[in-house]
Amino acid sequence: xxxxxxxxxxxSIPVIALATFIIFGAVTITGDPLQELRQAPNITQEQIDQIxxxxxxxxxxxxxxxxxxxxxxxxxxxxxxxxxxxxxxDLQRVMGNTLQLxxxxxxxxxxxxxxxxxxxxxxxxxxxxxxxxxxxxxGYSMPSFWFALILQLIVVQIFFAxxxxxxxxxxxxxxxxxxxxxxxxxxxxxxxxxxxxxAIFSIASYSRYMRASMLEVINSDYVRTARxxxxxxxxxxxxxxxxxxxxxxxxVAALSFGTLMSGAIVIxxxxxxDGMGRYFIxxxxxxxxxxxxxxLTVVAVIIVIFNLIADLVYGYLDPRIRYD
Amino acid sequence: MTDxxxxxxxxxxxxxQDVPPAGQQVEAPRPDEVDATEGMAxxxxxxxxxxxxxxxxxxxxxxxxxxxxLVSFTAFxxxxxxxxxxxxxxxxxxxTPPTLEQNHFFGxxxxxxxxxxxxxxxxxxxxxxxxxxxxxxxxxxxxxxAVAGFYRGWIDSxxxxxxxxxxxxxxxxILLVAATFFGRGQPVRVAVIIGLLVWxxxxxxxxxxxxxxxxxxxxxxxxxxxxxxxxxxxxxxxxNTVGPIVVNLTLTxxxxxxxxxTLAFLGLxxxxxxxxxxxxxxxxxxxxxxxxxLILMPGLTLVAIALAINFVGDGLRDALDxxxxxx
Numbered sequence: 001x002x003x004x005x006x007x008x009x010x011x012s013i014p015v016i017a018l019a020t021f022i023i024f025g026a027v028t029i030t031g032d033p034l035q036e037l038r039q040a041p042n043i044t045q046e047q048i049d050q051i052x053x054x055x056x057x058x059x060x061x062x063x064x065x066x067x068x069x070x071x072x073x074x075x076x077x078x079x080x081x082x083x084x085x086x087x088x089x090d091l092q093r094v095m096g097n098t099l100q101l102x103x104x105x106x107x108x109x110x111x112x113x114x115x116x117x118x119x120x121x122x123x124x125x126x127x128x129x130x131x132x133x134x135x136x137x138x139g140y141s142m143p144s145f146w147f148a149l150i151l152q153l154i155v156v157q158i159f160f161a162x163x164x165x166x167x168x169x170x171x172x173x174x175x176x177x178x179x180x181x182x183x184x185x186x187x188x189x190x191x192x193x194x195x196x197x198x199a200i201f202s203i204a205s206y207s208r209y210m211r212a213s214m215l216e217v218i219n220s221d222y223v224r225t226a227r228x229x230x231x232x233x234x235x236x237x238x239x240x241x242x243x244x245x246x247x248x249x250x251x252v253a254a255l256s257f258g259t260l261m262s263g264a265i266v267i268x269x270x271x272x273x274d275g276m277g278r279y280f281i282x283x284x285x286x287x288x289x290x291x292x293x294x295x296l297t298v299v300a301v302i303i304v305i306f307n308l309i310a311d312l313v314y315g316y317l318d319p320r321i322r323y324d
Numbered sequence: 325m326t327d328x329x330x331x332x333x334x335x336x337x338x339x340x341q342d343v344p345p346a347g348q349q350v351e352a353p354r355p356d357e358v359d360a361t362e363g364m365a366x367x368x369x370x371x372x373x374x375x376x377x378x379x380x381x382x383x384x385x386x387x388x389x390x391x392x393x394l395v396s397f398t399a400f401x402x403x404x405x406x407x408x409x410x411x412x413x414x415x416x417x418x419x420t421p422p423t424l425e426q427n428h429f430f431g432x433x434x435x436x437x438x439x440x441x442x443x444x445x446x447x448x449x450x451x452x453x454x455x456x457x458x459x460x461x462x463x464x465x466x467x468x469x470a471v472a473g474f475y476r477g478w479i480d481s482x483x484x485x486x487x488x489x490x491x492x493x494x495x496x497x498i499l500l501v502a503a504t505f506f507g508r509g510q511p512v513r514v515a516v517i518i519g520l521l522v523w524x525x526x527x528x529x530x531x532x533x534x535x536x537x538x539x540x541x542x543x544x545x546x547x548x549x550x551x552x553x554x555x556x557x558x559x560x561x562x563x564n565t566v567g568p569i570v571v572n573l574t575l576t577x578x579x580x581x582x583x584x585x586t587l588a589f590l591g592l593x594x595x596x597x598x599x600x601x602x603x604x605x606x607x608x609x610x611x612x613x614x615x616x617x618l619i620l621m622p623g624l625t626l627v628a629i630a631l632a633i634n635f636v637g638d639g640l641r642d643a644l645d646x647x648x649x650x651x
Contacts, residue, residue, distance in 0.1 A: 137634055258493065
């Protein structure tokens with residue numbers, strides 16, 4: 001197991017290296033970072049030249065890239081283009097908030113989808129099955145930002161009608177969140193609507209995979225054997241069928257982590273959460289390439305880490321994978 | 325019967341035989357003869373006929389297809405169908421909920437602009453964007469996938485690395501960067517950017533089919549009989565890839581419509597005053613607590629279109645699946 005983990009870890013290093021190169025290349029060719037500055041009224045040509053020199057923007061592409069990438073471990077992505085503030089502390093703050101949102105959504109989606117998919121497969125062609133399939137079609141066809149807006153609309157209308165504020169519709173915490181357990185509960189209360197909006201697409205997608213792989217497993221010989229041995233149906237489902245049906249679902253869930261990060265960009269904008277997504281939109285608006293490149297790199301690393309975790313989990317679930 | 329005659333004539337013509345000119349009936353069969361054989365013969369159906377029969381019987385998919393045709397037809401003739409211009413202001417009926425009065429089916433906004441007309445024009449913008457993006461995705465995806473699957477080599481490795489990369493950097497983030505720097509709010513530009521980014525999954529699917537097809541006997545036979553690579557690709561392999569391509573195209577189209585709306589919502593799609601469905605939702609957002617129709621109507625239109633496309637895709641998949649026999 002240790003060897004397997006180590007091998008997976010080593011494979012991801014060149015992937016990340018390649019990603020940094022492409023991120024840098026793509027963001028660099030998209031435009032001159034100084035263009036915005038040139039149009040700014042209260043900045044002189046000398047100041048622009050000075051920024052260009054200190055950033056090494058007059059150097060060839062590969063020199064710039066090397067400088068940028070080797071500075072990451074020591075300087076943490078450096079400063080913003082104009083203001084001499086470091087990028088990393090900001091990124092660290094929003095990353096924590098976004099991980100809370102995204103991991104909560106992933107867990108919710110995974111648990112709900114496994115339940116839905118398993119029950120659908122066990123009762124194929126039942127009303128429940130048809131209802132789940134139809135709802136998953138809706139999940140696929142609905143923009144998450146619109147669903148989030150509708151949730152906000154409903155919650156506020158209930159507030160207008162009854163005076164009860166079920167869930168907050170903006171921000172990560174109340175004005176006075178308290179400390180300790182009170183803070184955690186307050187945070188969870190604030191995250192309910194964003195997490196549901198973010199999870200809805202993933203629920204639709206994972207439950208389809210779970211249903212399909214469960215159907216395949218249910219009709220296999222070893223499940224029939226388990227049944228012939230006289231095991232209880234519940235035990236057959238949980239211990240024999242689900243364990244194997246989970247493997248493809250986990251793969252999909254891990255590979256969809258990028259989709260969830262995409263979703264976070266939208267959901268954080270709708271709910272005004274101080275997370276990575278909103279930070280990204282903000283920096284795009286300022287057209288500052290450095291925080292954008294930092295963001296893309298950090299997200300790539302996070303996604304690679306989650307893929308790694310998924311590799312380890314299904315190495316555990318299916319011993320055959322370990323010995324490839 | 326006429327079909328049979330024509331087929332026979334075509335077969336004869338192909339074999340270099342004389343074909344009797346049309347209208348001159350040479351061996352017209354007597355009606356009773358025909359009836360006697362027709363009940364007993366097993367009707368042979370081509371793949372296309374089988375597919376068409378199965379698809380037409382898929383009620384949900386057929387209904388969705390009709391709905392899509394109707395919506396597209398209405399949206400593309402918005403100038404004639406819409407009761408108002410998209411920027412026409414009706415001062416008397418400001419902020420009106422959906423009503424039949426003066427044809428404000430979807431209500432009006434704070435300026436008194438008719439929302440039904442705006443949604444119609446917005447639907448057209450969204451459909452054009454999705455169509456352009458879909459066409460680009462299919463063209464690029466099929467070409468790259470076919471070459472990668474047929475020739476393998478460096479282009480195949482490159483494609484695989486590219487798909488790996490797309491897996492680790494969120495698509496929406498790449499799109500947002502591209503749209504910020506290249507999009508400039510023009511629907512066609514945004515559509516081209518989307519198309520140039522979503523072809524990857526299609527290329528992967530085409531590559532997969534090509535990899536399995538190139539080992540098949542009929543491809544080997546074509547190669548042995550001296551067919552050129554181009555002929556093998558276009559005559560023998562691509563026709564067998566149409567099914568997966570079409571199914572994937574529908575899924576891509578639904579995803580693209582939602583993506584385009586998301587970009588517009590984030591302010592990086594189409595510039596006002598030209599409406600697009602995502603932009604309409606964004607505009608209505610500030611007043612949505614008092615004027616719910618401003619986000620509900622464009623949103624429902626968007627969901628209905630995406631849902632219909634997905635249903636059509638589902639029907640196509642069922643109809644193209646040879647393991648699903650019609651009952």
